[in-house]
Amino acid sequence: MEAIIRTVKDIESDQRHWFEAAIGHQLQDDQQIIIRVLTPGVVGNQVERDAAFADLKQLSSLGATNREAHGVPEAEGDAALEEAMQHVRRRGRP
Known part of the structure; x- marks a missing residue:
């Protein structure tokens, strides 16, 4: 299963606004x-x-790296x- 990954700063303005609204x-x-x-x-x-x-x-590894880079304790991240x-x-429930 493939994933599409985009860095926010590389997303065009109108698309970024759509993602922010969503x-x-x-x-x-x-x-x-x-x-x-x-x-x-x-x-x-x-x-x-x-x-x-x-x-x-x-x-998960990327999340841990980002959490550590920002000095967030593991328990707080969890x-x-x-x-x-x-x-x-x-949100997924009717």
Whole structure:
């Protein structure tokens, strides 16, 4: 499964405004937009699952690197991630 990754500072103004409206807040130049399309309930083959797991590990590593670079304690980063996941889960329910 491929992902599209764009650094915010490289996104054209009109597209950046669209992303900000969709996400609900302003974006910073040093942030990235990551887009991945999937079909819920469809389980990929082993190669696809391995690739998705590798992508997840890379994303986790990038998050840890960014957290450390900004001096954010691990527990605070974990709490922020949990809060974001809960927010997304609530938004996905009718």
